[in-house]
Amino acid sequence: MTTATRPDVRIAERAGFCYGVRLAIDKAKHARTEGKEVTTLxxxxxxxxxxxxxxxxxxxTADLADQVEGGTLVIRAHGVPKSEFETVKGKESLEVIDATCTWVLQSQKAARELAEAGYTVCIIGHEDHPEVKGVRSxxxxxxxxxxxxxxxTWERxxxxxxxxVLSQSTILPQKLEEFAAFCLRRAHDLRVVNTVCPVTLTRQDDSVALALEVDAMIVVGGKNSSNTKELAVKCREILSETVHVADADELAAEHAEWLQDKARIGITGGTSTPEVDLEEVRERVYSLTAAPGGAAAPA
Ligand code: SF4
Incomplete structure (x- = not known):
């Protein structure tokens, strides 16, 4: 590609905020516009x-329910552990807005029903992820x-x-399949509830489809966002020329060199990445590729 040619930069068909995250943000903002003192858990x-x-x-934002005594408390889309939910609901001085995503509520319900039916519940995901902390409770x-x-860890x-068997909503479906097959060898009676979120599935499918069409992929989203990291893994499996950046500001000089010889560049983002961040990355790619050079993908 010469410097006179602008790269073809495409954003995945479905990328950016999921409705669970959007709804939680909208509820918090709405409460604030009504003049309420709003804290998110x-x-x-x-x-x-x-x-x-x-x-x-x-x-x-408060990290623990104990830190909030009054006002309006918004429970995020990931949900919270049962004990925390009961703590905040028990505080008369607190108005609780429960923005737990409906998919997460279904996982919590499935966990409870399996446990009540005598199943040993095995959850695959990240132990320290807030959603998993909530579901396991x-x-x-x-x-x-x-x-x-x-x-x-599967030996547990x-x-x-x-x-x-249940999964964190954002893991790759293949991982759930592999884990279910593993558990089949350990139990006489195995029940698998597919709790992989369909929204993350569509994002993964669209990102993979785009990765197959382009010379480089840029995955945009927080470095501690579980589903964004999974997207980066998935894209890298298809295309080694994949980088994960938090936002447009993270696209720096070393990326400029790497992007120089890429005619088609794909952009995708996790369910916690707003669309505006994807557009900003597109604009940053255009500005960075206006300079000569060439290099391998930055680590
Ligand atoms: S990724 Fe899925 S489960 Fe998680 S908040 Fe979004 S819609 Fe809900």
Missing amino acids: GQLVHNPGIKADLSDRGIR YAGEKHVVVDDMDRS VPRTKKIG
Whole structure:
């Protein structure tokens, strides 16, 4: 590609905020516009721009339910552990807006029903992810959590009569399939509830389709966003020329060199990445590719 040719930069057909995250943000903003003192329990979204915007509007964030005594508390789309939910609901001085995503509520319900039916609930995901912390709180005393990226943790699954399998909503569906097959060898009665979120599936499908068409992929979203990291993994499987950046500001000089010889560049983002960030990355790519050079993908 010469410097006179602008690259063909395409954004994945479905990318950016999912409705669960959007709804939680809208509910918090709406409460604030009504003049309420709004606090969110944990960050609503792993996105620096949105976090700054919420903060500028006067919306605060608390890490623990105990830290909030009054005003309006918004429970984010990931949900919270049962005990925390009961704590905040029990405070008369607090108005609670529950923005737990309907898909996450279904996972919590499935965990509770499996545990009540005598199944050892086995959840695949990330142990420290807020959604998993919430779901496991409904899964009874015998439940186990295993890591989708660390197969050695799967040995935590006991050999027992009844196993119920659930997943964090944002893991790759293949991981759930592999884990269910693994559990089949450990239980007589296996029940698998597919709790992979369909919204993340469509984002993965569209991102993979785009990765097959382009010379380089840029995955945009917070570095601690689970589904954005999964998107980057998925795209890298198709196309080694894939980078994960938090936002347009992270596209720097080393990326400029790497992008120089790419005629087609794809952009996608996780469910916590607003569309405006994807557009900003597109504009940044245009400006960076206006300079000569050429290099391998930055690490
Ligand atoms: S990724 Fe899916 S489960 Fe998670 S908040 Fe969005 S819609 Fe809900």
